[in-house]
Amino acid sequence: ILDLGSGSGRDCYMLSKLVGEKGQVTGIDMTEEQVEVSRKYIDYHTEKFGYRQPNVAFIVGYIEDLQAAGLHDGSFDVIISNCVINLSPDKTAVLREAYRVLKDGGEMYFSDMYIDRPLPPELKKNKVLWGEGIGGALLWKDLVQIAEEIGFSAPRLVTARYITVNNELESMVGDYRLISATYRLFRLPQDAVKERGLATYNGGIPGCEGEMPFDANVTFKVHEQRFIQVFSISSNKLLLDIYWCGYKHGEVKRMVQEDKRRGDYSSQEGQWL
Numbered sequence: 001i002l003d004l005g006s007g008s009g010r011d012c013y014m015l016s017k018l019v020g021e022k023g024q025v026t027g028i029d030m031t032e033e034q035v036e037v038s039r040k041y042i043d044y045h046t047e048k049f050g051y052r053q054p055n056v057a058f059i060v061g062y063i064e065d066l067q068a069a070g071l072h073d074g075s076f077d078v079i080i081s082n083c084v085i086n087l088s089p090d091k092t093a094v095l096r097e098a099y100r101v102l103k104d105g106g107e108m109y110f111s112d113m114y115i116d117r118p119l120p121p122e123l124k125k126n127k128v129l130w131g132e133g134i135g136g137a138l139l140w141k142d143l144v145q146i147a148e149e150i151g152f153s154a155p156r157l158v159t160a161r162y163i164t165v166n167n168e169l170e171s172m173v174g175d176y177r178l179i180s181a182t183y184r185l186f187r188l189p190q191d192a193v194k195e196r197g198l199a200t201y202n203g204g205i206p207g208c209e210g211e212m213p214f215d216a217n218v219t220f221k222v223h224e225q226r227f228i229q230v231f232s233i234s235s236n237k238l239l240l241d242i243y244w245c246g247y248k249h250g251e252v253k254r255m256v257q258e259d260k261r262r263g264d265y266s267s268q269e270g271q272w273l
């Protein structure tokens, strides 16, 4: 797992426990002081989690240029980020680099600040607003556009809430609405063909025994079939954009011609995901 803008390293240490001793977590941050702080707690956590060797590393670097930081193509299963991309002047570069270092089937799961309409240039450039992540907050539609240009699957919204700002900022921001949102973006194999299929979650993911929340609108209940857009990567391999857990914990069936003829699913058109 890679954490973009790992700050003091808090999320990396939580992930260190989640992935277990054989997993690996890398945090990258441009601020050397932050990286120094995060490195201080490696030994503490290694011992606390009972690992023989640390499974966390922190590196100094820019999230717009992961290549320069020595991160190779297709080397991560998951990328996370919390409240960092809004601080970047080049969101497209960040997402392009994230896409490059993800494996096929990998996921970018990130939380960031969004704004309901573009700020005028003088506010965008304001140092206080930029430092608070407001000046650089993305528009929803820009995220969708950039993700599509780069090749990610359509962003899946997981959570969203309005953000209130303090009095000083309020006078500058006026009636612009700010939202904190978490999205999932998937890197699907490039030769994947979109189809329709039936997905069944078989359970088995620790903590999601009865159901698996997928995004803000969709939760897979164990053994319940759901109509979903699937991706065909060969004549006998189908996957959801929940690819990484699909094989082990669920099944995806292509919606075959006879099913269409029977008309069983025609009334379900509105439920395709």
Ligand SMILES: C[S@@+](CC[C@H](N)C(=O)[O-])C[C@H]1O[C@@H](n2cnc3c(N)ncnc32)[C@H](O)[C@@H]1O
Pocket: 004, 005, 006, 007, 008, 010, 011, 028, 029, 030, 031, 034, 061, 062, 063, 064, 081, 082, 083, 084, 087, 088
């Ligand atoms: C608001 S803090 C969030 C830290 C951490 N993700 C958390 O949730 O606690 C933003 C962090 O992103 C880092 N950062 C901002 N822009 C960056 C960039 N372009 N490349 C790398 N790190 C960046 C900052 O140094 C800072 O540590």
